[in-house]
Amino acid sequence: MPHSRRPRIAMLWEQFAPYHIDRIEAAAARLANRADIVGIEVATASETYDWPPSGAVRGAEKRTLFPQMTYEAVGAWRRFRAQLRTAWGCRLVMIGIGYNRPDVLLLGWVLRLTGHRVVMMSDSKYDDRQRSVWTELGKSLLLRCFNAALVAGHRQEAYFRFLGFGARPILQGYDTISAERIRAEAAVPQSDPVRFEDRPFLFVGRFVPKKNLPTLLDAYASYVASAGDQARRLRMVGSGELEGQLRQRCAELGIADRVDFTGFLNSREIAVEMRGALALLLISTEEQWGLVVNEAVALGLPVILSSTVGAYDLLVRNLLNGVVVETDSTAGVAAAMAHVAADEARWQHLSQASQDRAWYGDADRFADAVEQLLDDRTQA
16 A cells, blocks of 8 residues: 555545534644645535535645535445545545445445555444344444544443454544634624523424424423413524424414524524524434534533433533433423523523533544544554
8 A cells, every 4th residue: 555755644424514624624733744634525415414515624635526416326336436546545544424334334344455544433322223232243243344433422432342343442532523613603702792581492403303303392382381471482493304393383382483493504603593592402312422512512502402412421411511301201301491591690600511511522632533543553
């Protein structure tokens, strides 16, 4: 395998969102004059996410393999050939595409067998779904092509140890964003003009079943019934297949006049929403991580979330900077809303504690991990 005098590191994802660029730029800044970073996005768009086309990446080379196409429109064999060709010659190849894609596993094995170091980037954890022992055993064999794993948090690390990584390095810091970027986009002023009494609850995400949004609306209706005229509004930021059902549910619950559906918003618009919100709500039944939590804590926003959300492990401490709830307890979620909304001094304490945890979700941790992976002493 050819090597340049300065090592090259490839970072591969399906498509780039702002937080992918955050990570690439953080690694490029950390390793300036020590390594060359190649950020590779397979396609400009996908059928899953409405992210706008990505822009330039500071300090790194950016490669879009199939411009103006969706990821799903490109066949697996075409993806494999383009990915292999672009990553060839890089000392370290970091793959952030799910290992359920056959071209990704083939890419991993070909690179490993030709002397490259291959790192899986993942936020999967054991409790994401019902697991089969035999399926997990087969998966552990297929994943032997990876020299190391860069994962999101504690539960992800435990899962990859279960999958047989053993002595292979497992580092944390994958699901991170640039707190500096989020704060700049929110343009947080020295004196926040939004009064405590006017701050609404906020949901940000896709309107899909795993987000548990019917339960969220039921809980909000219960909170409104209890709080009366003092009840905060609820802003639903996002779009998806369930939007019609959710609007209908609001009407049935009598809360349609209190719930705002904003549609899809870009990163800057979401940051502004968070700047003026009371708390972020994320009570998903399945959530590998939940990067919206990183954004919230970067802006000092308290979080009400379920323990199934992976970000809970590092970014939220119950009753310190948020409230942890059960996914099927409308009463518990409603009580959490009332707890956060009732007292401004309490909210200020929650807000400050959230901001204090922002480093755990910052892209500097991703750069830390890449720096360690480049070190020959982490090889396996």
